[in-house]
Amino acid sequence: MADKYQPKPEDKFTFGLWTVGNMGRDPFGEPVRERIAPDDIVRLLGEVGAYGVNFHDNDLVPINASTPQRNKIVKEFKAALKETGLKVPMATTNLFADPAFKDGAFTSNDPAVRAYALQKTIRAIELGVECGAGIYVFWGGREGTESDATKNPVEAIKWFREAINFLCEYVRDQKYDLKFALEPKPNEPRGDIFFPTVGSMLGFISTLQYPDMVGVNPEVAHEQMSGLNFMHAVAQAWDAGKLFHIDLNDQKYSRYDQDYRFGAETIKPAFYLVKFLEDVGYSGSRHFDAHAYRTEDAEGVKDFARGCMRSYLILKEKAAQFNKDKEIQALLKEITGGTEKWKWLGGGYSKEKAKRLLDEPFDREKLGARGLKYERLDQLTTELLLGVR
Secondary structure, three states, X not given: OOOOOOOOHHHOEEEEHXXXXXXXXXXXXXXXXXXXXXXHHHHHHHHHOOOEEEEEHHHHOXXXXXXXXXXXXXXXXXXXXXXXXXXXXXXXXXXXXOHHHEOEOOOOOOHHHHHHHHHHHHHHHXXXXXXXOOEEEEEOOOOEEOOOOOOOHHHHHHHHHHXXXXXHHHHHHHOOOOEEEEEXXXXXXXXXXXXXXXXXXXXXXXXXXXXXXXXXXXXXXXXXXXXXXXXXXXXXXXXXXXXXXXXXXXXXXXXXXXXXXXOOOXXXXXXXXXXXXXXXXXXXXXXXXXXXXXXXXXXHHHHHHHHHHHHHHXXXXXXXXXXXXXXXXXXXXXXXXXXXOOHHHOOOOOHHHHHHHHHOOOOHXXXXXXXXXXXXXXXXXXXXXXXOO
């Protein structure tokens, strides 16, 4: 019998070189797994059924590699892509690991660092385009402060804007078919990172020279670190036409960035997220920005990767079941009843609508007394997820 949760190319499941290639190092412990070469990571992902692989520039090419070394690594990587059929939908730049970026990259107080960050990003964009990437992600892991005595936030935001505008111009000048996705995060590794949430990043994008080129790359863990509802952030990005890419993982609320396997901790939020993406017809990559537990060996890494994709597909099936469940749908219809009566109020303001609205009688006590049956609806959803419906 075929496994109905076996991933297919049309699912567009992707992983980063840094995810399955994570060696299990943490702030308190040395690596527990051997390094895997980029071309071997591609083969591993092909084995588990992924659609694509994404990378930071230095995941693929070490920062101190010579030109011949760089060319050899990229040649082997592209050969593995051809061998497995995997795609590279997204690329990004590491602007946080090297000590040069200890005070940020685009928002460093040092103009030489800001210039170097631009140069490094342009070279990384060239590498991403060479490998077929259509989305370019910016995660500003060091773009922030530990002490607000150290940096003027208005100046820092201005520098960040100038950098993104410069890079947009470069991409346009080269005539690359490439869009940018900005990734928010509230803190870690810095005490406070600029643009901590999806909403703040959307506000920033509206100030750019080419806002149509720039969207967001929201990540489950980054919103949950602040105790926020990730699906709501994704919905806001979708409504704004800015959901260019998405990072899927999991973690416990209000903790450090744990990057657990998708669905490992918060099943109901993961369900609502998957349901939203499938209901609206999101067509981009489902990228898993997570890594295996430190307890795992090489086989455990494969279990982690398979688990991310399998959990998504199971929740996708549950979402379809929710949409077909007669009792659930009847409750939803009852809850949203009365739409036809008030249809006249839609479509924007007019003097006639305002007059009619002001003349409309309302029974305030009746409105307040109505039970909405949300308890029943939530319980039915829980039972559906627990497999008893």
